[in-house]
Amino acid sequence: MSRIYKDKNNLSKKQPDYLEELTGRATTSFNARKYSERILENQAIQENDVTDDWAENQSPLTGRMSGTMEELERIQSSEMMAVNEVQQCLKDSLDCYQSCTETIMQCLPLGGKYAKVVHINLLMDCANICNTNATFILRKSTYYPQTCGICADICDECGDNCDQFEDDFMKECAQVCRHCAESCREMA
Numbered sequence: 204m205s206r207i208y209k210d211k212n213n214l215s216k217k218q219p220d221y222l223e224e225l226t227g228r229a230t231t232s233f234n235a236r237k238y239s240e241r242i243l244e245n246q247a248i249q250e251n252d253v254t255d256d257w258a259e260n261q262s263p264l265t266g267r268m269s270g271t272m273e274e275l276e277r278i279q280s281s282e283m284m285a286v287n288e289v290q291q292c293l294k295d296s297l298d299c300y301q302s303c304t305e306t307i308m309q310c311l312p313l314g315g316k317y318a319k320v321v322h323i324n325l326l327m328d329c330a331n332i333c334n335t336n337a338t339f340i341l342r343k344s345t346y347y348p349q350t351c352g353i354c355a356d357i358c359d360e361c362g363d364n365c366d367q368f369e370d371d372f373m374k375e376c377a378q379v380c381r382h383c384a385e386s387c388r389e390m391a
Contacts, residue, residue, distance in 0.1 A: 272345065289340060292351065292386045296337040299358060299383035303330035306365070306376040322364060329361035329380060336387065352391035358384035 303326045310317035310326070336354040339347040362380035365373045 288386075288389060292390045293337055293340045295383040295386040296333040296340070296354065299379050300330050300333040300337065302376050302379040303327070303333065303361065306372060309372055317368070325357075325361050325364050326376075329357050332357050333383060348391050351387040355384040355387035355391060358387065 307323060307326045307330070310323065316322070332350070332354045336347070336350045339350045344350075358380040362377040362384065365377035365380065368374070
């Protein structure tokens, strides 16, 4: 509510609401302030209890894959990890995704050893993890160091598998997979 007051010229004016608010604060009693402080303290205690309960109810496997969340966040935000390295890993992951997908499309019509289920599944796994890894990197997910680690492992295995063939397109796929594995391993 606004108050009516008189200025020097005896004209009635309305006091703005914000002034009333400001003047009302000055008259707040000591007990009211003390009561507000106790409410805030109780809320802080309740929030701590909630976070303690949450931590107690976590799975024993939480954070075991490659460290705790704090370690992952520290790794992600560390200054040692240059933006260029992240961009290179992203590019290499997308290149490997493309190479494995194109290799699958070349292997299937050839049949025989090229179209074996184990070989095609490994190429598909590699393509999919590279695509997923690129997505995690783009979103700046807290878990991208973990996806980089598994991506490196799968890329190494796919590269070894492709190297068993004598064809140029298979050798090229193996080379792209190994390059991606190196880049991802640096990020993991």
